[in-house]
Amino acid sequence: MTGPVLTPLGGRIGGRVEGIDLGGAVNDATLEWIRNALDERKVLVFPGQKLDAPAFHDFASRLGELQHHVLRKYRHADFPGLSWLTNVAQDGSVDKFGVIRATSWHTDGSYTQEPPMLGILYALEVPSRGGATIFADMCHAHESLDAATRAKLAGLTGLHLHGAGPGGDMYEGSLADDQEEGFRDAVHPAVATHPRTGRKLLYVNATHTRKFAEMETAESVALVKDLMSHATQPDNLYTHDWSVGDLLIWDERSTMHRGAGDYPPTDRRIKLRAIVQTLSA
Ligand SMILES: [Fe+2]
Incomplete structure (x- = not known):
């Protein structure tokens, strides 16, 4: 066999x-x-x-x-x-x-x-x-950041709210009344550790990460966008x-x-x- x-x-x-x-x-x-x-x-x-x-x-x-x-x-x-x-x-x-639903980068349930x-x-x-699904490697996205950005991210906390990130308007509609979670931020360190492999990973996404707790909104949004550009370079993807x-x-x-x-x-x-x-x- x-x-x-x-x-x-x-x-x-x-x-x-x-x-x-x-x-x-x-x-x-x-x-x-x-x-x-x-x-x-x-x-x-x-x-x-x-x-x-x-x-x-x-x-x-x-x-x-x-x-x-x-x-x-x-x-x-x-x-x-x-x-x-x-x-x-x-x-x-x-x-x-x-066709336009869920076409911005996201991690399911980060909110x-x-x-x-x-x-x-x-x-x-x-x-x-058409109709492909594209995936990005968030471990490599973290590893391949420059040292200064990695150091900065180590002290940041992402605030996640459904569809409230800079790309959130492309997500699956509003949760409105049909949701079980309240409209409260979920709080996740920008850099997490994978529970099985122990590898560090970038836990930020364009759809739900609305800001970093330690930063003003405009600066946060600019950083989220930069991180998305970095994480979605073609050699970091599987389509x-x-x-x-x-x-x-x-x-x-x-x-x-x-x-x-x-x-x-x-x-x-x-x-x-x-x-x-x-x-x-
Ligand atoms: Fe999804």
């Missing part, structure tokens, strides 16, 4: 995994292999998976405790730990503005005090062209072009991501999502 095979995709992050049927019995050794591969490559692609909602839920739950999506309307009716990422309404109409560990997406329908059946898992702490937002706005795009809050042992 051959084991799983990991093939690097991008220069720094991104790996293609073959040899695991995620809809079948995934044993503990395979789960540990996946966790270690995630530590190494930060974004994993499992092409050609055949999963229904129960099977997807079963697999995602093995990785850890699933978070219920903050917006109730996106939750899967039978599995509140799963949510839809779709531009297709219940009446079958396509939301033409869906909560305890952000999730993993994001998982499974593609059910993909646009005829995933989706095919039906692709399942992606990414490390929410050591990456940020955005939708490329370049698909034909009337094309259907349907994915099923799980957000892993805390990792199982």
Whole structure:
């Protein structure tokens, strides 16, 4: 029997995994292999998976405790730990503005005090062209900063509020009344340490980091923008072009991501999502 095979995709992050049927019995050794591969490559692609909602839920739950999506309307009716990422309404109409959602750089849930560990997406329908998801390596983004900026960031605390960062207007609409969190800043050091690998990472994003507590707003916003330019240089990215059946898992702490937002706005795009809050042992 051959084991799983990991093939690097991008220069720094991104790996293609073959040899695991995620809809079948995934044993503990395979789960540990996946966790270690995630530590190494930060974004994993499992092409050609055949999963229904129960099977997807079963697999995602093995990785850890699933978070219920903050917006109730996106939750899967039978599995509140799963949510839809779709531009297709219940009446079958396509939301033409869906194409611009989540196209600014962000880390899911950075506006909560305890952000999730993993994001998982499974593609059910993909646009005829475009619609990629782009990921940035936030460990390397930190390591490659000049020493003066690294020293400055070591003393800064990011204040995160949903969609309140300099790129926040491109995010998924307002939380308005449909949210469970209050409109309070989540507070995160600008430089965090990854709980599994111990690597330092830049925990700042254009969508939700509205300012640094120790700085005036204008100076903060300018710094957030500079950090985004630095972190999103082409050699620090992995761009995933989706095919039906692709399942992606990414490390929410050591990456940020955005939708490329370049698909034909009337094309259907349907994915099923799980957000892993805390990792199982
Ligand atoms: Fe996202």
